[in-house]
Amino acid sequence: MTQLTPNHRPDTPPTEDFTREEVRLRRYFLRQQVPVPDADRELERLYRRHRSQLVRRTAVWGSVAALIALAVWLIPSLVGRQTQQVVHTAPAVDEVTLQTARGERLTIGSADDDDALHALGATLDDGGSRLAYDDRSATPVQMQVLGTPARRTFHVTLSDGTEVWLNAGSRLTYPNRFTDGGRTVELEGEAYFRVAKDAARPFTVKSGPLSTRVLGTEFNVRRYASSDTHVTLLEGSVEVQAGTAPAVRIAPGQDASPSADGTWRVTDVDTDIYCAWRKGLFYFDHVPLREVLCELGRWYDRDVRFDPSADTDAEVFFTARRTDPLEDIVSLLNSLHKAHIRIGEDAILVSKQ
CATH class of the missing domain: 2.60.120.1440 (Jelly Rolls)
Incomplete structure (x- = not known):
C-alpha cells in the first residue's frame, strides 16, 4: 500500500512513492476545515481492523488533524452491463x-x-x-x-x-x-x-x-x-x-x-459495514458502483440517471464521511476513471468514461 505520510508536502512533485492522483487526494483532505471527530475516529478504526485486507488492494488515504482513511478501488465485474436507464427517486420530505x-x-x-x-x-x-x-x-x-x-x-x-x-x-x-x-x-x-x-x-x-x-x-x-x-x-x-x-x-x-x-x-x-451510517460514514465493501451512487443520491437528495453505456457493475470499496460535500465525493469517484459522473440540475448523471 502506498501511504501518504504527514511529513510529505502536498505541493511537492510526485515521486515513485506518491502518484499525482495521491498527491491530489492529499490536497483534498488538507483543505477540509470542519472536524468531525467521531467520523474520523471510526474511519481510522475501520482502517486498522481491515488492514490485512487493504494491503492486498490498491488504496488511497490521507490524514486531516487526527488520522482518517479513505480508500477507493474497483474490481472488474464479471456481470454484464446493464442496458436500461435507472432513476433513483430521492426522499419526498425536507424535514423530520x-x-x-x-x-x-x-x-x-x-x-x-x-x-x-x-x-x-x-x-x-x-x-x-x-x-x-x-x-x-x-x-x-x-x-x-x-x-x-x-x-x-x-x-x-x-x-x-x-x-x-x-x-x-x-x-x-x-x-x-x-x-x-x-x-x-x-x-x-x-x-x-x-x-x-x-x-x-x-x-x-x-x-x-x-x-x-x-x-x-x-x-x-x-x-x-x-x-x-x-x-x-x-x-x-x-x-x-x-x-x-x-x-x-x-x-x-x-x-x-x-x-x-x-x-x-x-x-x-463485518457488521460495521452495515451499521457505519449511524456513525456518520459511507462504508462500502465489494459493492457495485451502481449501488454506491444510488446511496449517494438518497443521502444527498438527488435522482441518479445511468446512461446505458456506463459500466456501473464493477465492485467498489469506498469509505467517506457523510458530511463531505457531494461535489467532493463525485470528484473522488471520477478519479477512478471507471465512469464519468457529474452533478446535473436535479440529478447525478452517470455515463461512460
Missing part, C-alpha cells in the same frame, strides 16, 4: 416529520408543534435530536409515522424503551403506546434497533413482505427496495421471514438477505 392518525403532519423541532407532541405523550430530548415516548401516558393509543429527509438521521425512543435510529429517507410506523397484545412496527428504508427485553411481548419489525421477530436484541434492517433487503444482527437472536417462505434464525455477526428463489441467504459479515 411526524404524521398522526388524524392526518396532521408535525415538524419535529418546530416550536409551533410542541403542544401537539405533548398531546401524543411524546417529548423532544437531547437538544431536539431524540423523540421519546412515555409508557405511563394516558393518551389514547394511535398509530404515527415518523419520516426522515435526505442527509438526516433521527433517534426515537418508543414507549417500551426500545431505541430506533432512522437513516435518511426512511419512515417508521408505530403506536404511541404498545398494548399487551405485542409490539409491532413497520419500516420503509433503514433503521437500527436496540430492542428492550420483554419476553411476554415479542418485538416485530415489518418491512414489505419481510418480518423480523425478536425478544430483545440489537440489529439493523434495510429495505429501500426489494433488491436491497438486509437484516444484520449485532446481539441476541432474530427470526426473519418473507411471505410464506420458512423463517430463518440468524446469530450475531450474520446478515440475512432474500435470494431470487425466495430462500434466505445467510452469511457471516
Whole structure:
C-alpha cells in the first residue's frame, strides 16, 4: 500500500512513492476545515481492523488533524452491463416529520408543534435530536409515522424503551403506546434497533413482505427496495421471514438477505459495514458502483440517471464521511476513471468514461 505520510508536502512533485492522483487526494483532505471527530475516529478504526485486507488492494488515504482513511478501488465485474436507464427517486420530505392518525403532519423541532407532541405523550430530548415516548401516558393509543429527509438521521425512543435510529429517507410506523397484545412496527428504508427485553411481548419489525421477530436484541434492517433487503444482527437472536417462505434464525455477526428463489441467504459479515451510517460514514465493501451512487443520491437528495453505456457493475470499496460535500465525493469517484459522473440540475448523471 502506498501511504501518504504527514511529513510529505502536498505541493511537492510526485515521486515513485506518491502518484499525482495521491498527491491530489492529499490536497483534498488538507483543505477540509470542519472536524468531525467521531467520523474520523471510526474511519481510522475501520482502517486498522481491515488492514490485512487493504494491503492486498490498491488504496488511497490521507490524514486531516487526527488520522482518517479513505480508500477507493474497483474490481472488474464479471456481470454484464446493464442496458436500461435507472432513476433513483430521492426522499419526498425536507424535514423530520411526524404524521398522526388524524392526518396532521408535525415538524419535529418546530416550536409551533410542541403542544401537539405533548398531546401524543411524546417529548423532544437531547437538544431536539431524540423523540421519546412515555409508557405511563394516558393518551389514547394511535398509530404515527415518523419520516426522515435526505442527509438526516433521527433517534426515537418508543414507549417500551426500545431505541430506533432512522437513516435518511426512511419512515417508521408505530403506536404511541404498545398494548399487551405485542409490539409491532413497520419500516420503509433503514433503521437500527436496540430492542428492550420483554419476553411476554415479542418485538416485530415489518418491512414489505419481510418480518423480523425478536425478544430483545440489537440489529439493523434495510429495505429501500426489494433488491436491497438486509437484516444484520449485532446481539441476541432474530427470526426473519418473507411471505410464506420458512423463517430463518440468524446469530450475531450474520446478515440475512432474500435470494431470487425466495430462500434466505445467510452469511457471516463485518457488521460495521452495515451499521457505519449511524456513525456518520459511507462504508462500502465489494459493492457495485451502481449501488454506491444510488446511496449517494438518497443521502444527498438527488435522482441518479445511468446512461446505458456506463459500466456501473464493477465492485467498489469506498469509505467517506457523510458530511463531505457531494461535489467532493463525485470528484473522488471520477478519479477512478471507471465512469464519468457529474452533478446535473436535479440529478447525478452517470455515463461512460
